[in-house]
Amino acid sequence: MRYEEIDTPAVVIHEDIMRENVKRMQDFCEKNGYRLRPHIKSHKIPEIAHLQMDQGAAGITCQKLGEAEVMIDHGIKDILIYYNIIGSKKLERLSGLCQKAKIALAIDSLDVAREISKALVNSRGEAGILIDCNTGYDRTGVNGPEEALELAKQLMALPQLHFLGLATFPFPSGARDWFASAARLFADAGIPIQTISAGGSGFPTLSNEPIPLVTELRTGTYVFNDRTCVLNGWASFDQCALRVLTTVVSVTNDIVIVDAGSKTLTSDIRKGMTGYGYIMEFPEAEIFQFSEEHGHVDVSRCSQKPKLGDVLTVIPNHACGTMNLHDEVLRLGNDEIVGRWTVAARGKVR
Amino acid sequence: MRYEEIDTPAVVIHEDIMRENVKRMQDFCEKNGYRLRPHIKSHKIPEIAHLQMDQGAAGITCQKLGEAEVMIDHGIKDILIYYNIIGSKKLERLSGLCQKAKIALAIDSLDVAREISKALVNSRGEAGILIDCNTGYDRTGVNGPEEALELAKQLMALPQLHFLGLATFPFPSGARDWFASAARLFADAGIPIQTISAGGSGFPTLSNEPIPLVTELRTGTYVFNDRTCVLNGWASFDQCALRVLTTVVSVTNDIVIVDAGSKTLTSDIRKGMTGYGYIMEFPEAEIFQFSEEHGHVDVSRCSQKPKLGDVLTVIPNHACGTMNLHDEVLRLGNDEIVGRWTVAARGKVR
Numbered sequence: 001m002r003y004e005e006i007d008t009p010a011v012v013i014h015e016d017i018m019r020e021n022v023k024r025m026q027d028f029c030e031k032n033g034y035r036l037r038p039h040i041k042s043h044k045i046p047e048i049a050h051l052q053m054d055q056g057a058a059g060i061t062c063q064k065l066g067e068a069e070v071m072i073d074h075g076i077k078d079i080l081i082y083y084n085i086i087g088s089k090k091l092e093r094l095s096g097l098c099q100k101a102k103i104a105l106a107i108d109s110l111d112v113a114r115e116i117s118k119a120l121v122n123s124r125g126e127a128g129i130l131i132d133c134n135t136g137y138d139r140t141g142v143n144g145p146e147e148a149l150e151l152a153k154q155l156m157a158l159p160q161l162h163f164l165g166l167a168t169f170p171f172p173s174g175a176r177d178w179f180a181s182a183a184r185l186f187a188d189a190g191i192p193i194q195t196i197s198a199g200g201s202g203f204p205t206l207s208n209e210p211i212p213l214v215t216e217l218r219t220g221t222y223v224f225n226d227r228t229c230v231l232n233g234w235a236s237f238d239q240c241a242l243r244v245l246t247t248v249v250s251v252t253n254d255i256v257i258v259d260a261g262s263k264t265l266t267s268d269i270r271k272g273m274t275g276y277g278y279i280m281e282f283p284e285a286e287i288f289q290f291s292e293e294h295g296h297v298d299v300s301r302c303s304q305k306p307k308l309g310d311v312l313t314v315i316p317n318h319a320c321g322t323m324n325l326h327d328e329v330l331r332l333g334n335d336e337i338v339g340r341w342t343v344a345a346r347g348k349v350r
Numbered sequence: 351m352r353y354e355e356i357d358t359p360a361v362v363i364h365e366d367i368m369r370e371n372v373k374r375m376q377d378f379c380e381k382n383g384y385r386l387r388p389h390i391k392s393h394k395i396p397e398i399a400h401l402q403m404d405q406g407a408a409g410i411t412c413q414k415l416g417e418a419e420v421m422i423d424h425g426i427k428d429i430l431i432y433y434n435i436i437g438s439k440k441l442e443r444l445s446g447l448c449q450k451a452k453i454a455l456a457i458d459s460l461d462v463a464r465e466i467s468k469a470l471v472n473s474r475g476e477a478g479i480l481i482d483c484n485t486g487y488d489r490t491g492v493n494g495p496e497e498a499l500e501l502a503k504q505l506m507a508l509p510q511l512h513f514l515g516l517a518t519f520p521f522p523s524g525a526r527d528w529f530a531s532a533a534r535l536f537a538d539a540g541i542p543i544q545t546i547s548a549g550g551s552g553f554p555t556l557s558n559e560p561i562p563l564v565t566e567l568r569t570g571t572y573v574f575n576d577r578t579c580v581l582n583g584w585a586s587f588d589q590c591a592l593r594v595l596t597t598v599v600s601v602t603n604d605i606v607i608v609d610a611g612s613k614t615l616t617s618d619i620r621k622g623m624t625g626y627g628y629i630m631e632f633p634e635a636e637i638f639q640f641s642e643e644h645g646h647v648d649v650s651r652c653s654q655k656p657k658l659g660d661v662l663t664v665i666p667n668h669a670c671g672t673m674n675l676h677d678e679v680l681r682l683g684n685d686e687i688v689g690r691w692t693v694a695a696r697g698k699v700r
Contacts, residue, residue, distance in 0.1 A: 007439040009699050041642060063643045083609075083643070084599040086659055089357040108600055111658055139644055140600040140607050249434040250458055250490040257490050259433075263674050264699050267618050292391060292670060293413045293433070293699075294489055308461055309436055320642060324613050325674070327697050347677050349359050349614050349643075 001337040008247040009260040011329040018241035025222045026055045032210040037061050039220030042320045044345035046074030061218045065093050066348025072101045082106040091119035098125030106167045108132040108141050113155040120160035128164040136172035145182035165193040170200030179213045202234050226319035227278045244314045251308050254300035262290040266321035277314040351687040358597040359610040361679040368591035375572045376405045382560040387411050389570030392670045394695035396424030411568045415443050416698025422451045432456040441469035448475030456517045458482040458491050463505040470510035478514040486522035495532035515543040520550030529563045552584050576669035577628045578620050594664045601658050604650035612640040616671035627664040
């Protein structure tokens with residue numbers, strides 16, 4: 001299919017750009033001595049996970065068991081599930097996964113670890129454990145190095161679990177001191193830390209030198225990049241591989257309406273940001289409002305304005321949220337659609 | 351399955367509440383002499399569309415061809431597609447639909463009408479046409495009664511199209527005068543208006559008396575209701591049929607983290623609103639921030655606080671956006687899960 005024949009709205013992945021993004025992050029990690037463990041929440045596509053592994057990734061990161069199940073079914077064998085797994089149904093599924101692949105979990109509480117241990121005793125499975133550390137983002141994680149040490153000691157006493165080290169998301173300015181302090185405490189206690197796992201799309205911009213103690217990087221959005229990455233200075237628009245094609249369906253003076261709204265582009269928006277995407281052909285235009293199936297675009301600042309039926313190319317605010325709305329994406333190579341990928345792990349909320 | 355056994359996050363539809371909502375809106379329309387044409391974008395489930403039809407709805411409303419295709423495949427035969435259909439692929443699909451069901455379209459431009467007419471000439475199909483009127487919302491629609499009359503005259507000259515009347519979304523305060531003025535113009539021109547179709551979830555609160563000229567109401571969210579409906583005074587929380595069950599997965603002082611984030615509840619938020627949902631068991635709690643798979647809940651104002659592993663019931667900000675994230679929903683009747691519905695028209699963005 002020729003590019004011009006694509007029906008809209010449609011998610012198009014520019015494969016050359018994506019491969020460059022994957023290679024760049026792999027090179028960055030290798031140069032600095034980090035293992036790369038890409039977060040597949042951004043693409044949810046097994047074929048892209050394999051591409052990341054083929055490029056040198058050490059394994060992948062998932063948040064939900066359902067994502068891990070899809071990836072294992074497609075042959076990925078080394079998975080970190082960065083989530084507190086709670087409840088009998090999930091523990092049963094986790095036990096199943098531990099039979100099929102090398103599974104690690106990042107958790108922040110002894111109660112969670114105890115139940116996982118019990119389930120794995122019953123199923124004779126094993127799992128690596130990272131302690132999820134709150135280094136400043138205040139989402140999940142233990143609240144200080146002492147708490148991390150205490151939890152490590154406790155879970156080392158639990159059968160079927162192997163303590164691997166520490167993990168955090170993202171990597172705020174206080175994280176270096178946090179981990180330095182933890183490393184001293186653990187060394188004094190004689191407990192080796194194999195892994196310190198950092199996360200976040202902005203991580204590569206933190207330092208040109210290897211960041212002390214960090215052994216692994218989990219990052220997701222880099223595979224595509226998006227408007228948030230560009231506004232944060234992490235990428236350029238040319239490095240954005242995921243683009244949404246949308247058609248102008250109505251025109252009124254300084255406002256045009258396109259056929260991509262919140263159900264196509266997500267209403268995800270970061271604090272302080274305005275607008276719901278970047279229109280490549282009309283950089284001065286602003287998608288200022290969303291309906292579910294309409295994007296409301298202010299074109300008052302555009303010298304030439306889009307016309308009814310024009311197809312526009314949007315780089316969305318948030319690639320991960322956008323991917324999660326679509327069953328399939330088109331693969332673009334050499335200005336032609338060369339295939340489709342099913343977003344196989346989309347909607348796996350459990 | 352017992353209610354307590356539901357794995358989270360999960361969308362649960364309280365069937366009794368939903369049936370009451372459907373009946374209430376049908377009764378409202380019948381009392382006021384409006385035909386009800388429910389917008390299925392809110393549920394995307396053919397079984398619910400049939401329930402609305404069985405209760406007395408005159409047909410349904412869709413925005414995307416893909417939604418209409420699913421509904422026709424499931425036996426719905428009277429559909430208004432409220433969208434400017436543009437492009438050869440879509441016109442071909444529209445032609446197919448016109449062979450299978452009674453199709454009407456709401457459009458706002460002669461260019462769009464011309465191409466539809468051509469396609470239907472080729473396929474020997476027919477479609478009713480409503481003129482989409484901008485009565486103040488400034489999304490799509492012709493910009494005044496004179497423009498509506500002009501467009502009506504032009505499209506009446508086009509083969510295969512039948513002019514039915516006028517439509518608008520939503521129904522702002524200026525809409526009454528707009529339609530009164532249009533009615534006079536059309537009467538003077540000798541062009542009968544069969545239908546004036548109004549939209550919007552808040553419509554029933556506009557007037558206890560029939561609103562002059564309006565013959566049809568398109569509304570969607572009423573089937574479930576959501577936090578936006580409650581904050582707007584259109585419904586009570588007890589009338590919210592769609593609820594998301596979510597588990598507390600991490601606890602730190604005044605913040606708890608639940609396993610429902612933007613990929614479960616949508617980041618849809620209305621202007622002036624704070625928070626991402628209403629937690630029924632903890633009305634003082636606020637979901638103040640979202641990650642993709644985490645809801646960040648401030649419980650500082652709660653006298654009793656949720657504990658690790660507790661299951662909470664969330665009424666989302668936006669039912670339609672939430673439904674669009676899920677492949678299936680659980681049907682709750684008499685405190686038991688009595689079945690599942692597939693969200694068959696989910697993700698039909700084209």
